[in-house]
Amino acid sequence: MTIDFSKTKRRGLIYIAIFLFLILLSFSFREIDWQSTPEFHTVIEVISMISALFIGVIILIRYYSKKNASFLFLGSAFVGTFILEGYHLLFTSSYFVTNFHSVPTSISTWSWFVPRVFLSGLLLISGHPLNETVVKKVTDKLVFGFIFIATLATILFFTLAPLPKIIQPDSLIPRPREFLPGIFFLSALILYLRKGLWKVDAFEHRLVMALIISTAIHSLFMPFSKQLFDPMYNLSHLMKIASYLLILSGTMVDIFVLFRQSEQARLMSEERFQALFYAAPSSVIVFDQHKNITFTNEQAEKTFGYSKIEFYGLALQRVLQTDELLGRDLDEHSGSLTDPHEIIGCRKDGSKFSAEVYLSSNIDGEELLKTAIIIDITDRIEAEETLRENNEKLKEAQRIANLGHWELDLLKDELIWSEQIFHIFGLDPGSFEANLDAFLATIHTEDRVWVSKAFGDSVKNKTPYNIVHRITRPNGEVRIVQEQCETYYDDLGKPVRSLGTVIDITEQKQAEDEIKRTNLILREAEQLAKFGGWEIDLNTLETNFTDGTLDIYELPYEDPPLLEKGIEFYAPEARPIISEAVINAFENNIPYDLELPFITAKGKNIWIRTIGKTGPLNGKSNKLYGTIQDITERKLREEALLKTEERFQLxxxxxxxxxxxxDLDGVQVSVNKAYEDLWGFPASHTVGKFNVLKSQEVVKSGLIEYIKRAYLGESVVVPEYEYDPRGETEAQGKGRIRWLSTRIYPLKDEDGKVTNIVITHEDVSERINKEKEILKFQEELISSQSRLREAQTVAKMGSWEWDRVTRKFFWSVEMCRILGYSPDNVGRSYELVRSHVHPEDIENYDYQLEQATKHHSDFSIKLRIICVDKTLKWVFIKGKFLGFKNKMPTRMIGIMQDITDQEKNKEQMDTLQTIELAATSNLELQNIFEILVAQVLSLLDVDGVVILLKDEGQNKLKFAAGGGFYSLSAVVETNMKLGKSFAGTVYNEKRTIQSKNFPPKKRFTGFRKMLREENFVSFIGLPIITKENIFGVIEVYSRSFLSPNPEWLAFLETITSQAARAIENSYLITGIKKSNEELKLAYDKTIEGWSRALEMRDYEIRGHSERVTDMTVKLAQLMGIDGIELDHIRRGALLHDIGKMAIPDKILHKPGDLDDEEWKQMKEHPVLAYKLLAPIEFLKPALDIPHRHHEKWDGSGYPEGLSGKEIPIAARIFAIIDVWDALMSNRPYRDAWPKEKVLDHLREQSGKHFDPEVVDAFFEIIM
Incomplete structure (x- = not known):
């Protein structure tokens, strides 16, 4: 019998819960004053009586299907109870009760009490272990007769005898006799609990619950019933029915189980039984009631060593050593197979072995025969021991590997897990339901559906599966597991069970994900930084490159270059440098860090930074490691920075x-003019001399800590502080004490290393001194409120006082004005003030106040407030604690100053600086306009901005940029004639125009109609003008009436002036670019003139230069050359024979072969070309063709005898074009060759005269 401990625990908790509930119910209803009707009681008793009869009959049927003493007494008990309760029902009716000798209440209580004693007594007997012995000695008929007589005697006793009254209403326990059946029920409950069958048997489980209820009826409810039909009385009768129903349901379940078992037994055929008996692999011994052996099978003879004849009549004790339990079964057992007994078997030769014995009984005629099935379990015991050891080893291995196994019975939906799986899933074995649904519940909610489908598909398709999914432990922790499963099927193909393993791979998966993430980050970093790495084995010269390196080389990932070829990618002038660096690294272990020009595989010219260092092996360097980075953009930025440095410095x-x-040592390297103006001495007195890290005044001011943070790479905003420069330098100048607002920024190089720090100061001495004066003034005039208010009004500063104990808040009239309140009409509180703080500043405000309170320090902060009229203001709040109690501040005073104007001025200065930086940073003009439009909309609080530029061709103003419109598309199409619009008037008259009644009330067509639809009512137009030129107009629009003050207009005019300077700079740059293009065109025309002049010396080659130039350009494009390099090739082709200008006509025009001296002079023309063109800087990149177009691939050419790829690619391309055109043309000394002959010649010279790759590309053009 297998006990499910989780089920046992659950049932035990149910029993405790029922008993606690009944206790609570008893005390809840005990004092309720309520009575039911006799009719209600009659209905309850009818139901109870019928239930008792039905239960008794069903249990007796169960008894006769498979006799069991407990069921005999239980069935008899309920049948007798039915009779007695029926009598109770009759006695308590109004008709019968008048004919009895006792009073009605006595009859009712006694007729209730006796059936309960009767039932509880028989239930006690049914649960006692001796009942089986009793049943064997008496027949069931005797039991029935005894019960019938007992019930009849009870009825006669009720009928004839006067019954005493047993209810004592005034007593603490009105019905003490009710405890007697309660004691019987409790005793029966204890017996059944000790038997333990309730743990596995459904009937006894329900019987135990019924006994708990019955015990409660006679210990908690009925003893405390004071009269008929009160709540305790009625609850007792209802609970009695509940207990009956529990026993009834348990009996039905038990009968169903018995029926199912009998059906299974019936299906076993006699033929199969006989075959099993005679051919059984186990020993079978049949013996009579005297324990003498009468029959054995063949296996018994083999096992025990006796022949069939020797066995016959042999005493059973000769072959089996019986224990007490087996001896009792041998004497008493009858029926089907017993549970197995482990005993010792004795062979004929005296040897013994471990065996397992099953007993059964049957009747042969009138003789009772018993059968013993004996199985030699010696091997099994040894195997079990080995298995136990192996299981322990397996458990340990699974624990180490964090791997578990499981088995699922698909027919019963029962799941068995190994111990390690419970550890992996974080589950308690006792709380796990052990079925498929319970397993699926542990899977992560996002994975549950597809895991269930994967398992279903595996079973359906008869294929194993291997999946990785997530699980969720009871504590919420998510783990990753790998699960493998295989399903097994019966002969009909029906799945019967699945076996699988689970391994926790969370750490492995996290490590794999981390590696993938790291590799991805590295790859992304390489791409973003244009960065790569490489490795060279010094022994084999094998190279390894990262993808980032091959991206820089512009090579496919599967074709990395060798060491020698890798160096050829460097520009010619850089190759000796990198070669020497690599050799020094190889031979002398000297690392290098170089920035060199580089040519990619696609011919792209870039700058790279390469770093190399050798790595040791056994004390020797055997590998060279390095990095390469594309720094072209940085080089271009450095060039641009040099050009803009002067503007930036200005x-x-x-x-x-x-x-x-x-610098990094703290020495001052540069200052601006404002620095000299502030301190009153020239920059030369401090630059290169003053050390900020060693200055005592800097240390005293506390600035040194912020400077150190900047040197560590942090941008720092320093709180306003007082600084005394006196004593810092020999020249004191005007060196007076100043209040400064300071910011410190680190300057970093391309690698993110700090190279310098920049310190910017704003001289706020005037404001600080003003604040000091106002505070001093405020202290002096506390007694004079009128003068204080006047001072606060002038400074836009209000005062306040906060009692933190009472939470009361007092503020001045000026503070009311700042917030927008009327002084006489406001409830003043701290919460009211706090409610005006801007939502984005409230967190910082609370934090600063908390820190000041915590450290008992002064409180100061600059923030935004939202006034009563919803306007936004900037204020400065400063406070000081005055009183303390228990180390906590109790009182605080302070000021609030309106600094909106100062903040607007600062924003305007920042805006001007933003626009100025944009104008001086080589941004496109359109980008500068967009920045300008955004700043105007943001700071000047207008609704629309348009920038219109003069179109010189059409004498109109055209749209350049704008913003703030409902529909900008209509504005983009704007074209205004000069003089026929506000903008035209602004342009022509070169002055600012403002209109508050806009647009004019004329026909609303075109642009005016669009403005009317935009709801604009105010307009201001300004000319974009410098001293020499006017470029266009800036227009601003407002949907409300504008009344700008002079400062507002001055700021708009300043922005407009910046726009004019930006346009002027852009036009100047455009003009320079145009001049460069014209100069380049002039160069090209001059070169073409030189080429035609050369052809005029020799009419036989007329058109040759033009033809070879066109074909050379086409072939170069086919080979991937483009851009400015293609322009250099075209110029070189035109000037390829410019050196022949120095060759005498007699040699150039000689009709026959040249002699040696003449050839010597002719071969000088490439050198003459180089000398002629090299001094011209513009033509230096085009020298490859004039200088080297007579070099040959195999090194037999002239003038330098170069070979292979030592010959520049331009010269290799031109060489084949030059020969092709020459052979296809007539010369004084020969006629032109046929095309096929020329092509054959070119093929034959591939790899000799010409580069094979160039030959292949050439034939693509020709063919």
């Missing part, structure tokens, strides 16, 4: 802010 020098630049 901007810095003109800035009102103070700029200081320091």
């Amino acid at each position: 901007t810095i020098n003109n800035s009102p802010s103070i700029y200081e630049v320091y």
Whole structure:
């Protein structure tokens, strides 16, 4: 019998819960004053009586199907109870009760009490272990007769005898006799619990619950019933029915199980039984009631060593050593097979062995025969021991590997897990349901559906499966497991069970994901930084490259270059440098870090930074490691930076802010003019001399800590501080104490290393001094409120006081004005003030106040507030704690100052600086316009901005940029004639025009109609003008009436001036570009003139230069050359024979062969070409063709005898074109060759005169 401990635990909890509930119910209803009707009681008793009869009959049927003493007593008990409760029902009716000798209440209580004693007594007997012995000695008829007589005697006793009254309403326990059946029920409950069958048997489980209820009826409810039909009385009767129904349901379940077992037994055929008996692999011994052997099978003879004749009549004790339990079964057992007994078998030769014995009984005629099935389990015991050891080893191996196994019975939906799986899933074996649904519930919700489908498909398709999925432990932790499963099927192909393993691969998966993530990040970093790595084995010269390196080389990933070829990618002038560096690294272990020009596989000229270092093996360097990075953009930026440095320095020098630049040692390297103006001495007195890290005044001011943070790479904003420069330098100048607002920024190189720091100062001495004066003034005038208010009004500063104990908040009249309140009409509180803080600043406000409170320090902050009229203001709040209690501040005073104007001025300065930086950073004009439009819309609080530029061709103003419109597409199409619009008037008169009644009330067509649809009512137009030129107009529009003050207009005019300077700079740059293009065109025309002049010396080659130039350009394009390099090839082709200008006509025009001296002079023309063109800087990149077009692939050419790829690609391309055109043309000394002959000649010279790759490309053009 297998006990499911999780089920046992659950049932035990159910019993405890029922008993606790009944206790609670008893005390809840005990004092309720309520009575039911006799009719209600009659209905309950009818139901109870019928239930008792039905239960008794069913249990007796169960008894006769498979006799069991407990069922005999249980069935008899309920049949007798039916009779007695029926009598109780009659006695308590109004008709019968008047004919009895006892009072009605006594009859009712006694007729209730006696059936309960009767039932509880028989239930106690049914649960006692001795009942089986009793049943064997008496017949069931005797039991029935005894019960019938007992019930009849009880009825007669009720009928004839006067019954005493047993209810004592005034007593603490009105019905003490009710405890007697309660004791019987409790005893029966204890007996059944000790038997333990309730753990596995459904009937006894329900019987135990019924006994709990019955015990509660007679210990918690009925003893406390004071009169008929009160709540305790009625609850007792209802609970009695509940207990009956529990026993009834358990009996039905038990009968169903018995029926199913009998059906299974019936299906076994006699023929199969006989075959099993005679051919059984186990020993079978049949013996009579005297325990003498009468029959054995063949296996018994083999096992025990006796012949069939020797066995016959042999005492069973000779072959089996019986224990007490087996001896009792041998004496008493009858029926089907017993549970197995482990015993010792004795062979004829005296040897013994371990055996397992099953007993059964049957009647042969009138003789009772018993059968013993004996199985030699010696091997099994040894195997079990080995298996136990192996299981322990397996468990340990699974624990180490974090791997478990499982088995699923698909027919019963029962799942068996190994111990390690419970550990992997974080589950308690006792709380696991052990079925497929319970397993699926542990799978992560996002994986559950597809895992279930994968298992279903595996079973359906009869294929194993191997999947990785997530599980969720009870504590919420997510783990990753790998699961493998295979399903087994019966002969009909029906799946019967699945076996599988589970391994926790969370850490492995996380490691794999981390490697993938790291590789992905590295690859992305290589691509973003144009960065790569490489490795060279110094022994084999084998190379390994990362993808980033091959991207820079512009080579396919599957074709990395060898060491020698890799060096050829460097520009010719860089090859000796990198070669020497690599050799030094190989031979002398000297690392290198170089920035060199580089030519990619596709001919692209770039700059790279390469770093190399050798790695040791056994004390020797055997590998060279390195990196390569494309720094072309940085080089271009450095060139651009050099060009813009002067403009930037000019901007810095003109800035009102103070700029200081320091090197890594803290030495000042640069300052601007504002620095000299502030301190009153020239820059030469401090630059190169003053060390910010060693200055005592810097240390005293506390600035040194912020400077150190900047040197570590952090941008720092320094709180306003007081600084005294006196004593820093020999020249004191105007060196007076100043208040400064300082920011410190690190300057970094391409590798992110700090190279310098920049310190910017704003001189806020005037504002700080003003604040000090106002605070001093405020302290002096506390007694005079009127003068204080006047000072606060002038400074836009209000005062306040906060009692943190009472939460009361007092503020001045000026503070009311700042917030927008009327002084006489506001409830003042701290919460009200806090509610005006801008939502984006509230967190910082609370934090700063908390820190000030925590450290008992002064509180100051600059933030935005939203006034009563919803306007936004900037304010400065400063507070000081005055009183403390228990180390906590109790009172705080302070000021609130409106600094909106200062903040707007600062924003305007930032805007001007943004636009200025955009104008001086070589941005496109359109980008500068977009920045300008955005700044105007943001700072000037207007609704629309348009920039119109003059179109010189059409004498109109055309749209250049704009923003703020509902529909910008209509504005983009704007074309305004000069003089016929506000913008035209602004342009012609070169002055600012403002209109508050806009647009004019005329016909709303075209642009005016669009403005009307935009709901604009105010307009301001300004000319975009410099001293010499006017470029266009800036227009601003507002959907409300504009009344700009002079500062507002001045700021708009300043922005417009910046736009004019940006346009002027852009036009200047455009003009320079145009001049360069014209100069380049002039060069090209001159070169073409030289080429035609050369052909005029020799009419036989007229058109040759033009033909070879066109074909050379086509062939170069086919081979991937483009851009400016293609222009150099075209110029080189035109000038390829420019050196022949120095060759005498007698040699050039000689009709026959040249002699040796003449050939010597003729071969000088490439050198003469080089000397002629080399001094011309513009033509240096085009020298490859004039200088080397007579070099040959095999090294037999002239003038230098170069070979292979030592010959520049341009010269190799031109060589074949030159020969092709020459052979296809007539010469004084020969006629032109046929085309096929020329092509054959070119093929034959491939690899000799010509580059084979160039020959292949040439034939693609020709064919």
